[in-house]
Amino acid sequence: MKHHVFNFQHSAFSTAHLNSLLDAVTNLNIIVIGDAILDCYLEGFSDRLCREAPVPVVTVTNSEYVPGGAANTAVNVRSLGGKVTFISAIGDDGEGSLLCQALSRRSVPSKHLIVQSGRQTLAKQRVMASSQILVRFDFGTTDAIDEDSEQALIDELERRYPECDAAIVSDYGYGILTQRVIDKLSQLQARHNHVLVVDAKNLAAYRHIGTTAVKPNYEQVLKLLNIPPLKADNQSVKSRVEQILPYGDRILELTGATIAAVTLDAEGGIIFERGSQPHRTYTQPTIQSRTAGAGDTFVSALTLALAVGAATPLAADFAATAAAVVVGKDGTSVCSAEELREFLLNGETGEEKDTGTRGHGDTGNFSIQSPRVFEAASNEVPPQKYISDLNQLLALVTSYRKAGRKIVFTNGCFDILHAGHVSYLNYAKALGDILIVGLNSDNSIRRLKGSSRPINTLEDRIQVLSGLGCVDHLIAFEEDTPSNLIRIVRPDVFVKGGNYTKETLPEAPLVEQLGGEVRLLPFVENRSTTRIIERIRELAGKGIGD
Numbered sequence: 001m002k003h004h005v006f007n008f009q010h011s012a013f014s015t016a017h018l019n020s021l022l023d024a025v026t027n028l029n030i031i032v033i034g035d036a037i038l039d040c041y042l043e044g045f046s047d048r049l050c051r052e053a054p055v056p057v058v059t060v061t062n063s064e065y066v067p068g069g070a071a072n073t074a075v076n077v078r079s080l081g082g083k084v085t086f087i088s089a090i091g092d093d094g095e096g097s098l099l100c101q102a103l104s105r106r107s108v109p110s111k112h113l114i115v116q117s118g119r120q121t122l123a124k125q126r127v128m129a130s131s132q133i134l135v136r137f138d139f140g141t142t143d144a145i146d147e148d149s150e151q152a153l154i155d156e157l158e159r160r161y162p163e164c165d166a167a168i169v170s171d172y173g174y175g176i177l178t179q180r181v182i183d184k185l186s187q188l189q190a191r192h193n194h195v196l197v198v199d200a201k202n203l204a205a206y207r208h209i210g211t212t213a214v215k216p217n218y219e220q221v222l223k224l225l226n227i228p229p230l231k232a233d234n235q236s237v238k239s240r241v242e243q244i245l246p247y248g249d250r251i252l253e254l255t256g257a258t259i260a261a262v263t264l265d266a267e268g269g270i271i272f273e274r275g276s277q278p279h280r281t282y283t284q285p286t287i288q289s290r291t292a293g294a295g296d297t298f299v300s301a302l303t304l305a306l307a308v309g310a311a312t313p314l315a316a317d318f319a320a321t322a323a324a325v326v327v328g329k330d331g332t333s334v335c336s337a338e339e340l341r342e343f344l345l346n347g348e349t350g351e352e353k354d355t356g357t358r359g360h361g362d363t364g365n366f367s368i369q370s371p372r373v374f375e376a377a378s379n380e381v382p383p384q385k386y387i388s389d390l391n392q393l394l395a396l397v398t399s400y401r402k403a404g405r406k407i408v409f410t411n412g413c414f415d416i417l418h419a420g421h422v423s424y425l426n427y428a429k430a431l432g433d434i435l436i437v438g439l440n441s442d443n444s445i446r447r448l449k450g451s452s453r454p455i456n457t458l459e460d461r462i463q464v465l466s467g468l469g470c471v472d473h474l475i476a477f478e479e480d481t482p483s484n485l486i487r488i489v490r491p492d493v494f495v496k497g498g499n500y501t502k503e504t505l506p507e508a509p510l511v512e513q514l515g516g517e518v519r520l521l522p523f524v525e526n527r528s529t530t531r532i533i534e535r536i537r538e539l540a541g542k543g544i545g546d
């Protein structure tokens with residue numbers, strides 16, 4: 001297995017950061033161009049089966065029409081405080097009128113929609129019984145728009161593009177984003193260089209248009225990379241995050257974007273950016289989320305944040321927080337500025353949800369430079385990563401577990417930190433959400449390695465390891481093995497270097513007994529503290545290096 005070096009950026013944006021961002025995005029002019037859909041919800045109850053066939057009979061008590069697809073993205077931008085120019089094409093039919101009415105009720109103007117006669121507006125009708133979707137019927141024309149509509153749409157884009165603050169493409173592959181429209185977008189972008197975010201089923205089609213960010217979901221990223229989905233019985237790769245993580249550069253290359261925000265539903269997301277370490281966004285996993293369009297919310301919030309110049313990790317956390325608001329809702333949903341504020345007020349940001357303990361690593365602090373421009377600055381002291389007390393450790397892991405975070409634990413001396421350690425710790429972090437490191441105390445190192453060790457005191461080792469973004473928490477232990485810590489942490493994953501085997505690892509049975517998994521990571525050859533010390537001794541013996 002190829003040994004990748006991963007180093008997540010871990011931000012800790014406070015509620016204040018996200019609130020200020022919410023203020024700053026108000027009234028931005030955002031173009032949303034893409035496939036407008038009318039989402040219909042026929043809601044009712046079912047208490048019997050049909051006589052003709054064993055299918056439920058639903059007594060419909062309510063019907064609702066909601067903007068869907070690109071129209072949902074437009075509504076999300078609006079409800080977060082942006083002004084929207086929504087460009088799409090609909091038919092001259094009842095569904096088209098219902099969609100315009102639904103948009104207007106949500107303060108999104110339909111005056112930029114092209115009406116193509118004879119086209120059937122896209123509509124997706126869900127039949128629900130007691131909040132459960134039983135079936136979805138899809139109607140509407142999915143062929144490319146006709147030439148006249150295409151020209152009208154291009155003209156509209158040409159008129160509006162110069163004055164916008166950012167643009168979103170929401171392309172479900174239903175005929176709005178023709179090659180000519182994409183080419184026009186590319187020309188306009190070359191001229192104006194706006195924040196341009198693309199959410200498209202076929203991202204490869206946007207590779208050369210100067211995209212700022214793309215937002216593929218799991219299926220889209222698999223398609224882009226031409227790789228199969230993760231199988232449940234895969235022994236070496238256990239999560240989507242782990243599967244996608246090595247592909248950051250490839251995704252950026254294939255999409256031509258500067259930023260790729262890959263959303264992985266209940267696993268949150270990974271944000272890749274050229275020249276930066278990947279950033280994770282977290283979510284409270286909702287196993288049976290009935291939301292449609294969390295991705296639309298994510299892309300809307302991400303675009304607004306990038307448009308005011310927020311640093312990418314902050315923009316991503318803002319987007320993840322907005323998505324967290326909608327995943328609690330049923331059906332096609334939006335996140336409003338008020339809901340987001342309330343969510344933040346309750347201390348439930350994407351990073352802090354339920355734990356109250358995050359807030360370590362890169363602070364990504366920012367200040368407002370002009371009403372619309374944010375800039376990253378790092379003048380906050382990172383909160384302590386070191387845990388000095390076992391009760392505090394227990395409280396911490398309990399809250400992480402409650403928030404659905406996957407806890408990875410490893411332990412070691414980390415006496416003179418070297419490249420092998422860094423690579424190994426980054427890899428360990430990638431196996432879950434939170435990495436806790438058990439550090440041998442000075443006495444326990446003396447017992448294990450002799451009286452000349454450690455070279456660096458516990459205090460110094462704590463300080464050095466705290467500087468790594470991948471390490472979330474550190475705790476020292478006096479004993480020869482970290483068994484006591486393992487009993488408290490009950491790690492989901494216990495990690496050691498490949499110089500051990502499961503058989504020679506004394507902690508392995510305990511970890512498995514507690515329901516955790518033991519992972520042995522690839523060993524980086526020729527990197528060890530002992531080797532470094534030997535080398536220094538050799539050189540000193542030759543009289544070199546004084």
Ligand SMILES: Nc1ncnc2c1ncn2[C@@H]1O[C@H](COP(=O)(O)OP(=O)(O)OP(=O)(O)O)[C@@H](O)[C@H]1O
Nearest residue numbers: 217263264265266268283286289293294295296323
């Ligand atoms: N089941 C879930 N539990 C918790 N959070 C979720 C869940 N599904 C989605 N999310 C949140 O919403 C974000 C976007 O979700 P997802 O990856 O499903 O996008 P998508 O497939 O584009 O969505 P859609 O097509 O419904 O718009 C995720 O990164 C995550 O923050």
Ligand SMILES: O=P(O)(O)OC[C@@H](O)[C@H]1O[C@@H](O)[C@@H](O)[C@@H](O)[C@@H]1O
Nearest residue numbers: 037039068069072124292293296332
């Ligand atoms: O891609 P297919 O399934 O054909 O169409 C899109 C739908 O699944 C839904 O997508 C969600 O993101 C939302 O945009 C929602 O409004 C929309 O109806």
